[in-house]
Amino acid sequence: MIRDETVDREQQHKVGKKKKPLFLSWLQLRKERTKLLVAIAGISFADVLMFLQMGFQGALFSSAVEFHHSLNGEIVMTSSRSRALISLDRFTERRLYQAAGIAGVASVSPIYLNAIQWRNPYNKEIWSIYAIGINPEHQVLNIPGVEANRQKLREPDTALFNQGSRQEFGPIAQRFEAGESVITEINNRQVQVRGLFNLSPTFGINAYLVTSDVNFLRMDANRQGGLIDVGVIKLKPGVDVQTVLTQIRSRLPDDVKVMTRDDYEKAEVSFWKASTPVGYTFDLGVVIAFIVGAVIVYQILYSDVTDHLPEYATLKAMGFRDRYLLIVVFQESLILAVLAFMPGVAIALGIYQITNIATKLPMAMDLGRVAFVFILTAIMSASSAAIAVRKLQTADPADIF
Template sequence: MTALLERLLGRLPIGWLQLVHNRGRLAAAIAGVAFANILVLMQLGFLGALVESIRLPYAAMNADLLVSAADMNTLADGSPLPRSRMVEALSVPGIAAATPLHYGKLDWRQPDGTIRTLDVFGVDPAAPTFRTPGIEAGRALLQNADVALIDRGTRNVPAAFFDGIARGEPYRFEAKGRTLTVAGVFSIRGGFSADGYLIVSDQTFLRLFPQRAAGAPNHIVLRLDPAADRSAVTAALRETLPAYDSIVRTVDDAVAKDQAFQTTQRPVGIVFGFGIVIGILVGVIIVYQVLSTDVADHLREYATFKAIGYRQLCFLGIVFEEAFILALLGFVPGVLIALGLYAAVAAVTGLPIAMTPARPVLVLSGTILMCGVSGAIATRRLARADPAELF
């Protein structure tokens, strides 16, 4: 390693030699940097899982445009829309189909007494509201009263349960005073607000939620003619539909709005953001302590170099060399441990947490910058040192 660094740097790798001189301190420094990397990677992973879980139900929709209430921030909130907006939307040239979408939430009590919270979508069984294969295959089943399709990714439910339903073994459970028959499965995966999804017909939905009206869906799913200009149709819809109670968005725009709201306005997104900041601060403090102690231990040697004419830039280079080495040595175990934790969290919670290609690059860049800042702070004492006072 020393020979390699000497070849790369074109000089004796003083920073590396100082680090390996005290192997116990080096191991502690690497562990500290790795811990900071793990903390940041896990917070980024949770934030990424939040963002991805928001996107998944939108991606499952067979939609080009989405009409929602004007006060809608997420898929789950916002006032109901007048059903007449669907008829008005169909009058706009370029709209091929419009389908109402109802949203609700129910608790599914397990035999052991635990409760799974499900997001419920009420759809017209005759219309392809979703593009997910399991939902498309089960649309005919939804025409029967009190029949439902359940998300195979529902959290903390054994896989054998869904396998049985897929083999044609319906499951019945009580919810909101009715007996629902689960006759099919699909896959979306739950998020932070619910454990999974349940699809029922619009009529079954209204029986489950009697306070809701058939003429007031939560969203209207629109599909365009293949030859239609999306921008022109969107502009025409915004002119046709009253802005005081409805808003027209592309699915991508609706996803972006939902993600921005939940990551900046809801507590869970803000907490993950603060976690990233805390991880960076922990790393800066740990590396600063290591480098500052190293500078203090070798202050007389640095002062000797300073007395014979070496400039501050030379000392900065040595400390930055140490910081860069610590960043690399701490990054590798940090990423490997984070990958294992990602897999464990995904298996236990069902959250869509995964390492994206860009995330390690971002964290490595941040780690190098973090260590560089720590090194710059650690050398301030050296810059103020007077060689004459040290001998």
């Protein structure tokens, strides 16, 4: 703000209508454009950090429950000692068939899960892939690629490959779609890829493979028959889920957990939130980004107030109250928040797309996250302004002149 210009403008409106604080806020920010650009860059950086931490956390939770969400059943059974897909324990399939005799149950389907050794057929490197074994006669997974090709799994030594897998597993999807016959080795056993499906990798699982229960037991030679990892229970139409759930729990011993599919998903998310450092790390990252942004805004506003303290003191001498001057500073902080937020969103979207291509994680922006980060940005800026204006309250015309 140029002293003469500001004083003249305020004097002109002394006898008439006072100049609106918003005009003064923008005029003051626009005057020193270099400082304005630096402030926008700093706040945008904090916004991008918050978007990235929330984006990774959202990808963590959404990818972790894609398998759970695909299950074609209302009730899920697991071992009482299972905690998540990467922390499983097996239970006897007799428990699942005991539940099949309860009124309201339409069908039950066992699922085998385990990490097995996949050999990249093109460079011969061996990687761990997460195998899902299902009965090909049952529609247990609501995944289009699986449903369209599950009958092919009746053939021995066949499997469906996850086309969302990372590149280290080989260009399987590209070669298969080009019409090539893709044959690889799993635990030293030749297996042919007969179809593709799409399931996002997670922070604990790099790729998936779907095969039949019979083929699964052939690939996982150490697996004892009759021990499964997940049981899916489908109910008859119109049956109350909670009623059947209560009956199953009352009839089965406590060596298994029986829950709705929604509760199964919540348990997986809870595991990543509470039982691993990953969820905590992302929450901490948001807090740190907020603090970094608040410090940046404070430094900018404090410097601005200090540099123009004589002008503020002059305005106070002309009869402007502290409230008016405080509004000017608060509006400066909100203008900075708005100007910095827009490029922050654009940069975050670009990084989301790059991350999705590189890692196959489901990084996606949603309106709820955009609104939440904007609110955090506004709070961050307003809080910094509240601290910076304490310097403004000390501006005394008697000290200046």
